[in-house]
Amino acid sequence: MDGLKVSEAELLVYLHPSKSKNVSHAIFDQLSSMLFKYNETFDGVLLAYGASTNDELAKILPGLIPCFGVRLKAQLLLFDPKPNMILGKVVKLGGQSLHIVVLGFSSATIIDEDIREEFDYKVKHGKEMFVSSVNKRHKIEIETVVRFVVKSFDEETLHISGSLLQPNTGNVNWLDKYADEELVESNNKKRRDDHSKVTSDGDRIKKSKKHRSSHS
Template sequence: MEGLKVSDANLVVYVHPSKSRRVSQAILRELSSLLFKFHEVFDGVVLAYDVEIVDKIAKILPGIHPYFGVRLNAKLLLFSPKPNMLVEGKVVKLTQESIHIIVLGFASAVIISEDIREDFRYKNKNGKELYRSRSQKHHSIKVGTMIRFMVKSMDEEILHIYGSLLPAHTGSISWLDKNSTEISTTDSRKRVNESRGLLEGQATKELTPINNMITKSKKRRIVEEP
């Protein structure tokens, strides 16, 4: 999936003097506060992190409460979808006017009717709603389907994505993967392959597996609770 990237960051975490005996926990608490929020500095939503303390000697800041700064090297897993990128998510609601999706379990997305290509026809049979392709009868989208769609824009404040199913290389992931040779252009095939291999390639090489990182982050947050 496109929009995911690993970024190296040099950070300074400022710790209150009352936390001087529990510096590691204080640092992890500060880093955990970055998770699942969009940050302009990183140009993305922080999904996970791996950190290493660079300097054991902290810099003391003058003032009534002498905070001390700890320098860190961190690898951040970021989600930064841009227009025309391909992202993937799970369909959670269907209507004749729109398709609603959850991306990576935390970001919402919507595709309105004008951004759904005409080949897809809305149907409601016995209360079960779906979109089915007129040209490819086995290509359908319903609640629970994992789909690949193109990003039009993103509201960074509420983490809401506006998407499109107009390109031919969008739709049900399972159908697209089984019928990749039917995708119309070489360029679109390349983009699908790149989006599928991003996590397996870059993230695996440069960072511990994503599931492990997210699990580690969650565990840290639990441990840090007072």
């Protein structure tokens, strides 16, 4: 999924000597405490991890507070929503904004000025939705999974500011199922228009020749 990346890292974890009897458990406890938080070292929000180590690498470190360091290799699954396409589910919408949840923990908001003009806010049978004036089948409502562009990401609150101004954003189901159909239909219409123009031009040429013949 967009916004996710896998990173391999070599880490040095510091543990209290009381944890020496079960180093693996202590390491996973420490890594677990970092889950769903933005980490500057990892440059992303840690969603999952896998780690391996060798207890023989543990080394007692001098200092006021005794501890020992354990080196480990880790695979990290990170959420890193750089300005790019990303998916999320609409949980609330109104005439001025869309509210989206990404991966079940990060929130996103798309305000009116970042929703392209083709989308009109409507209420049908008590249901709020945005409907495209270009294609009525392209709708955005509660529970719709949308593809949008990340404008900015607040690392402290894990909140995203998004945009639907780009033509390849909107309802993912519609984009995947109907966008190609729309392109084919558009190309077919263009060919029909071109054919009609050629036929019309041809008829005018024939009429012109006939007109000249009748006067010769």
